[in-house]
Amino acid sequence: MNLTTASKFTPSGDYSFMKLKLLFTSLLVSTTSLLAALPKAGDPAPLFSGQDQDGQAFKLADLVGRKFVLLYFYPKDFTGGCTREACGFRDRMGELQTNNVAVVGVSRDTVASHKKFAAEYQLNFTLVADPDGKIIAAYDAKLPLVSLSKRVSFLIGLDGKIVHVTNTMNPQTHFDEMKAAIAGIKARQLK
Numbered sequence: 194m195n196l197t198t199a200s201k202f203t204p205s206g207d208y209s210f211m212k213l214k215l216l217f218t219s220l221l222v223s224t225t226s227l228l229a230a231l232p233k234a235g236d237p238a239p240l241f242s243g244q245d246q247d248g249q250a251f252k253l254a255d256l257v258g259r260k261f262v263l264l265y266f267y268p269k270d271f272t273g274g275c276t277r278e279a280c281g282f283r284d285r286m287g288e289l290q291t292n293n294v295a296v297v298g299v300s301r302d303t304v305a306s307h308k309k310f311a312a313e314y315q316l317n318f319t320l321v322a323d324p325d326g327k328i329i330a331a332y333d334a335k336l337p338l339v340s341l342s343k344r345v346s347f348l349i350g351l352d353g354k355i356v357h358v359t360n361t362m363n364p365q366t367h368f369d370e371m372k373a374a375i376a377g378i379k380a381r382q383l384k
Contacts, residue, residue: 234358241328244322245321245322246307246319247308248304257352261348261349264347265297265298266346268344269300269341270302278364281367282368283317286317292379296318297321301323301340303322346371348371348374357370
């Protein structure tokens with residue numbers, strides 16, 4: 194920039210530059226948040242407790258060692274993709290139970306919202322309310338800039354370690370990858 198160009202800046206031009214700089218910084222922070230490290234396969238699953246859709250106490254520690262846990266985070270009850278995902282897990286529950294897998298869904302919705310969601314769609318698994326986002330934070334599953342969870346699934350082994358992670362917005366990918374991960378566990382057990 195030469196001296197002639199510099200002299201053309203006005204207070205409103207400086208303000209526009211500041212807005213652009215703020216926008217760029219926000220985008221950089223969001224991108225960094227998107228790339229933040231989720232727990233990965235081999236990591237111990239963070240233990241948590243909360244309330245399920247019936248207002249009952251839920252502790253992940255009560256399942257670890259007894260069942261494999263398909264822990265999935267989703268943005269919001271009653272939205273298109275989240276409903277498809279929940280109903281997909283519901284429809285696969287027989288196969289999951291045969292493989293000793295418990296399904297647990299977590300979102301920032303309230304116990305009351307989860308109760309309505311589970312009743313309306315006849316969900317046959319646990320939904321844990323996380324209105325303050327502490328469980329979501331423990332798994333680094335928060336969407337940047339909004340108070341919602343990412344769509345991410347963790348398969349937790351009997352030893353309490355994460356076996357597989359699926360981090361995509363496509364529910365079908367969650368079903369396919371989790372099915373393959375469970376099949377992989379079964380194959381290793383048969384050896």
